[in-house]
Amino acid sequence: MDHNNDKNAKKGQSMWGGRFGAGPSAIMQEINASIGFDKRLYAEDIAGSKAHASMLGTQGIISQDDVTAIHKGLDQVKAEIEAGEMVFDPALEDIHMHVESRLRELVGDAGARLHTGRSRNDQVATDFRLWVRERCDELDLGLKGLLSALVDQADKHAGSVMPGFTHLQTAQPVTLGHHLMAYHEMFARDRARLKDCRTRVNESPLGAAALAGTSFPIDRHMTADALGFDRPLANSLDAVSARDFALEFLSVLSISAVHLSRLADEIVLWATSAFKFLELSDGFSTGSSIMPQKRNPDAAELVRAKVGRITGSLNGLMMVMKGLPLAYSKDMQEDKEPVFQAVDDFVLCLAAMTGMIEDLKPRTDEMAKAAGLGFSTATDLADWLVRVLGLPFRDAHHVTGAVVKEAESRGLDLKDLPLDAMQAVEPRITDDIYSVLSVEASVTSRTSFGGTAPENVKAAVKAAREALK
Numbered sequence: 001m002d003h004n005n006d007k008n009a010k011k012g013q014s015m016w017g018g019r020f021g022a023g024p025s026a027i028m029q030e031i032n033a034s035i036g037f038d039k040r041l042y043a044e045d046i047a048g049s050k051a052h053a054s055m056l057g058t059q060g061i062i063s064q065d066d067v068t069a070i071h072k073g074l075d076q077v078k079a080e081i082e083a084g085e086m087v088f089d090p091a092l093e094d095i096h097m098h099v100e101s102r103l104r105e106l107v108g109d110a111g112a113r114l115h116t117g118r119s120r121n122d123q124v125a126t127d128f129r130l131w132v133r134e135r136c137d138e139l140d141l142g143l144k145g146l147l148s149a150l151v152d153q154a155d156k157h158a159g160s161v162m163p164g165f166t167h168l169q170t171a172q173p174v175t176l177g178h179h180l181m182a183y184h185e186m187f188a189r190d191r192a193r194l195k196d197c198r199t200r201v202n203e204s205p206l207g208a209a210a211l212a213g214t215s216f217p218i219d220r221h222m223t224a225d226a227l228g229f230d231r232p233l234a235n236s237l238d239a240v241s242a243r244d245f246a247l248e249f250l251s252v253l254s255i256s257a258v259h260l261s262r263l264a265d266e267i268v269l270w271a272t273s274a275f276k277f278l279e280l281s282d283g284f285s286t287g288s289s290i291m292p293q294k295r296n297p298d299a300a301e302l303v304r305a306k307v308g309r310i311t312g313s314l315n316g317l318m319m320v321m322k323g324l325p326l327a328y329s330k331d332m333q334e335d336k337e338p339v340f341q342a343v344d345d346f347v348l349c350l351a352a353m354t355g356m357i358e359d360l361k362p363r364t365d366e367m368a369k370a371a372g373l374g375f376s377t378a379t380d381l382a383d384w385l386v387r388v389l390g391l392p393f394r395d396a397h398h399v400t401g402a403v404v405k406e407a408e409s410r411g412l413d414l415k416d417l418p419l420d421a422m423q424a425v426e427p428r429i430t431d432d433i434y435s436v437l438s439v440e441a442s443v444t445s446r447t448s449f450g451g452t453a454p455e456n457v458k459a460a461v462k463a464a465r466e467a468l469k
Contacts, residue, residue, distance in 0.1 A: 033090035044130035051226035125205035158457040162367035170374030190256035204229035208239035211327035250314035313338035
């Protein structure tokens with residue numbers, strides 16, 4: 001064994017104590033170490049340690065001199081990590097042992113007293129909750145930015161007519177503003193889910209120790225308050241073994257990623273030469289290596305793809321947790337990487353989508369032209385028959401179908417079909433029917449709550465702006 005390996009083995013022996021006579025094998029060290037990813041928790045680990053030290057001092061468990069030394073040392077450790085001076089060593093396994101080992105080098109025995117009344121089990125659970133809580137707040141701001149971009153575009157296009165689809169077939173005319181506000185509603189619910197998730201994240205495991213609590217007279221409410229938690233978790237077993245807060249967080253991200261993917265898919269469709277509903281900006285598209293005319297919606301396509309990675313993170317952590325007895329098992333070391341990866345992917349997707357919506361350049365002329373295709377105002381004809389002639393809706397539906405068939409046989413839109421052709425199906429139809437057969441008239445008439453009428457869209461935009469303040 002060379003000098004470095006011998007030194008690492010000694011660190012391993014020291015960390016595990018006298019129970020083990022030899023250091024871990026290279027394979028065991030590799031599979032056991034988590035420092036490669038949990039170093040992201042350094043700030044949360046140091047914050048938790050400072051709160052724990054203060055509480056130990058207040059409770060008379062360690063001296064105030066020790067508290068002062070620990071705080072000063074932890075500040076230096078944090079500065080060293082942020083300056084890139086910390087050398088991460090797999091023999092020390094995780095971020096907790098790296099911080100504690102360096103702290104003891106700096107302040108001596110005071111650093112060794114820091115771990116009184118806690119375990120790495122409650123320590124990592126605390127760090128992880130603090131990290132997820134911070135991400136909840138950051139992602140809330142990100143979703144707010146996307147909502148604002150959607151509202152701005154919806155406001156500009158409250159009256160821009162486009163086809164509404166079911167089964168990806170032209171159904172009824174809507175407005176682009178109404179369409180975009182549908183996504184506003186989805187992402188607003190995602191934001192509400194994220195805030196709701198945060199309330200369950202924000203409970204403190206610190207002081208639960210390994211699994212059963214501790215005999216030291218600690219004050220868990222004090223550390224919870226110091227770290228901004230609402231309360232300590234009520235059961236020590238639950239505190240160290242629960243990861244449902246991470247599963248819920250991943251679930252929220254997965255649902256929102258699905259919404260991002262649906263919107264991305266529409267951008268991909270709308271940018272095609274078949275739809276021609278929008279022009280892509282250079283900032284969110286690429287060219288082809290062989291076809292110079294191409295402008296590819298790569299940003300939207302990648303947002304659409306990354307939902308698989310995010311939902312995969314949720315499924316992966318579900319499988320980790322599904323068969324674990326209480327309390328802590330080493331399996332739970334696998335909890336952080338999927339969350340870290342999902343957050344990284346989601347943040348990138350959210351930023352890309354916000355940028356695409358801000359840069360959106362709709363081709364409203366093409367949208368309006370497409371809105372009139374496929375007899376999209378047929379329902380307006382049926383509604384007129386009910387409202388003006390008093391036909392039962394099912395009878396009106398039948399009459400409308402016959403009128404559509406006649407228009408189709410002549411190669412005409414409904415608004416261009418002669419009155420006598422309609423009267424051949426239903427003699428009581430008058431020329432007033434043409435007042436409802438244009439796509440503009442159709443969308444304007446949809447004034448029911450939540451409908452596509454431009455006045456409704458404007459009202460929804462106003463309410464959304466108030467909510468975003």
